[in-house]
Amino acid sequence: xxxxxxxxxxxxxxxxxxxxxxxxxxxxxxxxxxxxxxxxxxxxxxxxxxxxxxxxxxxxxxxxxxxxxxxxxxxxxxxxxxxxxxxxxxxxxxxxxxxxxxxxxxxxxxxxxxxxxxxxxxxxxxxxxxxxxxxxxxxxxxxxxxxxxxxxxxxxxxxxxxxxxxxxxxxxxxxxxxxxxxxxxxxxxxxxxxxxxxxxxxxxxxxxxxxxxxxxxxxxxxxxxxxxxxxxxxxxxxxxxxxxxxxxxxxxxxxxxxxxxxxxxxxxxxxxxxxxxxxxxxxxxxxxxxxxxxxxxxxxxxxxxxxxxxxxxxxxxxxxxxxxxxxxxxxxxxxxxxxxxxxxxxxxxxxxxxxxxxx
Ligand SMILES: [Zn+2]
Numbered sequence: 001x002x003x004x005x006x007x008x009x010x011x012x013x014x015x016x017x018x019x020x021x022x023x024x025x026x027x028x029x030x031x032x033x034x035x036x037x038x039x040x041x042x043x044x045x046x047x048x049x050x051x052x053x054x055x056x057x058x059x060x061x062x063x064x065x066x067x068x069x070x071x072x073x074x075x076x077x078x079x080x081x082x083x084x085x086x087x088x089x090x091x092x093x094x095x096x097x098x099x100x101x102x103x104x105x106x107x108x109x110x111x112x113x114x115x116x117x118x119x120x121x122x123x124x125x126x127x128x129x130x131x132x133x134x135x136x137x138x139x140x141x142x143x144x145x146x147x148x149x150x151x152x153x154x155x156x157x158x159x160x161x162x163x164x165x166x167x168x169x170x171x172x173x174x175x176x177x178x179x180x181x182x183x184x185x186x187x188x189x190x191x192x193x194x195x196x197x198x199x200x201x202x203x204x205x206x207x208x209x210x211x212x213x214x215x216x217x218x219x220x221x222x223x224x225x226x227x228x229x230x231x232x233x234x235x236x237x238x239x240x241x242x243x244x245x246x247x248x249x250x251x252x253x254x255x256x257x258x259x260x261x262x263x264x265x266x267x268x269x270x271x272x273x274x275x276x277x278x279x280x281x282x283x284x285x286x287x288x289x290x291x292x293x294x295x296x297x298x299x300x301x302x303x304x305x306x307x308x309x310x311x312x313x314x315x316x317x318x319x320x321x322x323x324x325x326x327x328x329x330x331x332x333x334x335x336x337x338x339x340x341x342x343x344x345x346x347x348x349x350x351x352x353x354x355x356x357x358x359x
Contacts, residue, residue: 030057030082032056032079032104035052035054037095037102051144051145052099052146053145057085062129071223073237079110080109081110082111097118098148099117115145117147118236119237127144159349160353162349166245166246167242168210169211169244170201171238175215176224180251193251195331202338203339209345213238221234235303246348247309247310249312253317258321261292261323262291263294263317264297265312266298266299267304268301269298277345310352
């Protein structure tokens with residue numbers, strides 16, 4: 001009997017305790033009180049891992065995570081009933097390589113955190129867990145998201161000669177709400193880049209390559225009036241998700257001085273092949289167009305940096321220069337440029353294969 005009483009007391013005590021904590025939780029909902037992120041490089045494997053930490057004022061079960069490829073690759077954590085505390089921003093910029101941004105979205109009483117990524121992650125690429133509060137260390141309850149990209153495409157590049165069977169991503173610069181540069185007589189860069197890209201696509205397909213276009217009509221790739229990063233990462237995601245062998249972004253140059261002219265190609269040296277691709281394209285564009293040689297140069301442009309395959313951005317000619325604007329509008333010149341891009345790609349794959357293929 002005494003034992004039963006003791007049990008009953010304990011039970012009532014527990015009941016009171018849990019009722020009190022329910023009441024407390026209702027009056028003071030769990031809040032996100034801080035967001036931190038850092039990138040850690042594994043000393044042994046060299047793999048980079050991004051850790052995103054949410055500081056909370058109370059415990060939470062491990063949030064559910066969902067991966068989606070649309071509208072941009074992302075990973076979303078559900079935080080039902082959680083509120084944003086003072087000083088927590090609606091969005092955070094992340095490292096830009098493993099993840100682009102973390103954005104809080106509220107729907108009714110539920111909160112979600114969407115982490116926008118440069119490409120789709122696999123189940124094994126991320127981990128979500130919680131860490132208890134540690135009063136001694138002055139640490140609150142935490143939700144941790146670790147993202148580590150397991151695919152290492154940059155070290156596994158291997159090329160064979162020829163265009164047959166290759167996957168080539170072609171990115172006509174600008175489009176939709178973004179006209180790009182304008183020529184003195186009103187020619188829009190976005191129309192030239194699309195025209196040349198469509199001609200390039202037709203020629204590549206004739207050579208047996210598979211072509212992935214970031215756009216095939218006059219539209220924004222992400223959506224109208226998107227931020228630059230959203231728009232550009234939508235373009236790199238198209239190429240990365242298609243596992244393209246090479247990426248070419250087509251643009252026209254523009255300058256305040258109307259006399260500036262010529263052709264240039266740009267690359268970001270993330271593999272030994274990026275410069276090779278830009279050189280091959282530049283050589284063929286000069287042969288075909290006969291414009292001023294402004295060289296193949298390195299640049300920090302988003303689309304050539306964030307694509308995982310060898311990538312180059314070509315500036316066919318200056319749309320701000322009347323003579324070159326006329327050329328860029330001409331179907332004959334457009335066809336010459338398209339043909340040069342195809343020949344440049346062909347010579348790139350041949351050189352890459354001859355260089356041993358593997359990085
Ligand atoms: Zn442009």
